[in-house]
Amino acid sequence: MTKQPSTRIVIADDHPLFRGALRQAVSHALEGADVSEVGSLESLTEALSQGADADLVLLDLTMPGVQGFSGLLFLRADHPEVPVIVVSANDEPTVIRRCIEFGALGFLPKTADVEQMGEAIRAVLAGSVWTPPGVDLSSPVDIEVADMVRRLSTLTPQQVRVLMMLSEGLLNKQIAYELGVSEATVKAHVSAILTKLNVDSRTQAVIAASKIAGTAWATTGASATI
Structure with missing residues (x-):
């Protein structure tokens, strides 16, 4: 057997x-x-x-x-x-x-x-969804928030890492060092993040993530150039 x-x-x-x-x-x-x-x-x-x-x-x-x-x-x-x-x-x-x-x-x-x-x-x-008994998840959907949730969900693993590091205030050079990639690669990731989140700057990207995650995503230093 x-x-x-x-x-x-x-x-x-x-x-x-x-x-x-x-x-x-x-x-x-x-x-x-x-x-x-x-x-x-x-x-x-x-x-x-x-x-x-x-x-x-x-x-x-x-x-x-x-x-x-x-x-x-x-x-x-x-x-x-x-x-x-x-x-x-x-x-x-x-x-x-x-x-x-x-x-x-x-x-x-x-x-x-x-x-x-x-x-x-x-x-x-068993393939089911489980949440605590008595929790009401049926409140009205905020269309703007729902759209950002969808957009954040399209990020690749590496883009999520880059966004996390942007929120910590790291510069492209520092992110490149941490990830073991070139600065050009980091810039490409940042540009892709801005496009996917439909925002114009690193700061806006971090703020958008903050709206979804509460205060957990810091914004210190996120205004550095792409």
């Missing part, structure tokens, strides 16, 4: 204690699951690039290398085939709705108990 491969789940959170709680929930929900833990977006990217494909990622919105929804945006662009459950201490309906709009299949507040965590994990692995 052929042994069925175990379900591979990656927990991405920078708090070891909470990662432990999530691991417990996963073990409770899925006996024999192969669970790995990472504490940053960089480590998550490395984990997903090695070995077997992940069946599910549990993603914290706030950890090193992540600003607002940037981690989710990057992950969905880089690994669109991997289901994602966002895990966050911010359980406002607006945040939950935005996560689903950006492609997450589930949202778990950090106050959820082990039973709820297990329920969410099983639902998403």
